[in-house]
Amino acid sequence: MVEQTEGTARIAVTGLATMGSNLARNLARHGYRVAVHNRTSARTTALIEQHGQEGDFVAAETMPELVAALAKPRQIIIMVKAGQPTDAVIDELVDLLEPGDMVIDGGNAQFADTRRREAALRERGLHFVGAGISGGEEGALNGPSIMPGGSKESYAHLGPVLESIAAKVDGQPCCVHVGPDGAGHFVKMVHNGIEYADMQLIAEAYDLLRRAGGLKPAEIAEVFRGWNSGDLESYLVEITAEVLGHVDAATGQPFVDVVADQAEQKGTGRWTVQEALELGIPVTGIAEAVFARALSGHVDQRVAVRDRLPGDVPSTVAVDGLVDDVRHALYASKVVAYAQGFDQIRAASQTYGWNIDLGAMATIWRGGCIIRARFLDRIREAYDGNPELPSLLVNDYFADAVEQAQQAWRRVVSTAVQAGVPVPGFSSALAYYDGLRSERLPAALVQGLRDFFGAHTYRRVDREGSFHTLWGADRSEIEA
Numbered sequence: 001m002v003e004q005t006e007g008t009a010r011i012a013v014t015g016l017a018t019m020g021s022n023l024a025r026n027l028a029r030h031g032y033r034v035a036v037h038n039r040t041s042a043r044t045t046a047l048i049e050q051h052g053q054e055g056d057f058v059a060a061e062t063m064p065e066l067v068a069a070l071a072k073p074r075q076i077i078i079m080v081k082a083g084q085p086t087d088a089v090i091d092e093l094v095d096l097l098e099p100g101d102m103v104i105d106g107g108n109a110q111f112a113d114t115r116r117r118e119a120a121l122r123e124r125g126l127h128f129v130g131a132g133i134s135g136g137e138e139g140a141l142n143g144p145s146i147m148p149g150g151s152k153e154s155y156a157h158l159g160p161v162l163e164s165i166a167a168k169v170d171g172q173p174c175c176v177h178v179g180p181d182g183a184g185h186f187v188k189m190v191h192n193g194i195e196y197a198d199m200q201l202i203a204e205a206y207d208l209l210r211r212a213g214g215l216k217p218a219e220i221a222e223v224f225r226g227w228n229s230g231d232l233e234s235y236l237v238e239i240t241a242e243v244l245g246h247v248d249a250a251t252g253q254p255f256v257d258v259v260a261d262q263a264e265q266k267g268t269g270r271w272t273v274q275e276a277l278e279l280g281i282p283v284t285g286i287a288e289a290v291f292a293r294a295l296s297g298h299v300d301q302r303v304a305v306r307d308r309l310p311g312d313v314p315s316t317v318a319v320d321g322l323v324d325d326v327r328h329a330l331y332a333s334k335v336v337a338y339a340q341g342f343d344q345i346r347a348a349s350q351t352y353g354w355n356i357d358l359g360a361m362a363t364i365w366r367g368g369c370i371i372r373a374r375f376l377d378r379i380r381e382a383y384d385g386n387p388e389l390p391s392l393l394v395n396d397y398f399a400d401a402v403e404q405a406q407q408a409w410r411r412v413v414s415t416a417v418q419a420g421v422p423v424p425g426f427s428s429a430l431a432y433y434d435g436l437r438s439e440r441l442p443a444a445l446v447q448g449l450r451d452f453f454g455a456h457t458y459r460r461v462d463r464e465g466s467f468h469t470l471w472g473a474d475r476s477e478i479e480a
Ligand SMILES: NC(=O)C1=CN([C@@H]2O[C@H](COP(=O)(O)OP(=O)(O)OC[C@H]3O[C@@H](n4cnc5c(N)ncnc54)[C@H](OP(=O)(O)O)[C@@H]3O)[C@@H](O)[C@H]2O)C=CC1
Pocket: 015, 016, 017, 018, 019, 020, 038, 039, 040, 043, 079, 080, 081, 082, 084, 085, 086, 088, 089, 106, 107, 108, 109, 133, 134, 135, 136, 137
């Protein structure tokens, strides 16, 4: 007897590359009947052949078959390339669905696309849920961090399923309803931006210890291994020790020396900076990380100018104390990068009316995702204790931590400058910190210059109103 599968699957996944196939397996392992589909059916066949025994799958060759396999209201997760491919899949799906059905985009979509898609599907009575999913291949299979947006109503159906397959920390799922329309994809985008900043800071710490401190990759691997049992404990610090300790089998060289020094990017870091510019939020750590990747990629330019740009620097600096100083600089700069990322989420939440709970975001990033780290517990406590915190940097715990790190942080930046080792992440984080704490900023002079050349006016510290100085005449001041 042929088993009846029509209308029985709890959820569907279309797009069965790395993320989609592992997410489908995760769902199946949690006892859900999962309908699976991929544009190129060879991937569907491979999934069933290799992992079909792990759970209850229904393989669909076509989109109509996929939709027919689902119980109502239907829930379909799209895990394909972001951008036009996602639109192509949505276009194929919508005519097959009925009001109340839910389309979930688990890819790294631009949040503005998610807002557009959510509005379009809402017009047709469908729910569109932009869900950020982080954790890579391993997380998708064993428990990712999930950041779903969309309507509360859709979350009521979908939330229990997503929470069951998400990573758990202290028994809590790393999944929560982030907010309406594009809120989930916005938070995932900032997550990735922080991921860029975090990796850039780690790379700078390695570079300094190697070029200024004279340590070998294997020695630096041990330094990171040690750091991973303190405040810096995190997935990225843990895997840094692994990557730096790895030796290339073909050459016997440290792996890091045989990899081309050109960092690539798919776009989420750049989007974070572009959106931060629109919101007017300085995310200097993320911006420096994006630009550092761009600089690394301009190989022809680097080769063309290298010999014409001398920099007489001491060979190495005393390693005594450097390791601990770099640890402090890394921690303080990391706190700044996270503070800036959370500021950006708050600003977007206000602009788009999302009402995002910052403490909850820190909670769901504690496990499953690439930036999971011990100190996210502290960030959660900080925002839970005061959701209106003007900056993470003024929470008592972080203010004390940064104060303790401060002298070391300054020594590290100055050592790097003296040694000619670029540390855009460390130095811009310190500049941001010094900017925030300055009683007076030179912005006053910028205003004076703008008024001089363009009559752009300025405000005064001692009176209300806008003013202009008659620079070309007698330099008297008029009210503008
Ligand atoms: N890889 C990772 O670590 C992470 C990825 N993501 C995001 O998850 C999503 C999936 O990522 P990943 O698994 O790496 O796969 P890819 O981003 O490499 O995308 C490959 C999948 O997209 C499908 N596809 C491409 N174009 C189309 C189209 N026009 N119509 C239908 N299907 C199409 C492919 O189908 P076919 O086999 O037929 O070519 C395949 O299933 C992406 O949005 C990615 O940004 C999120 C977190 C981590």
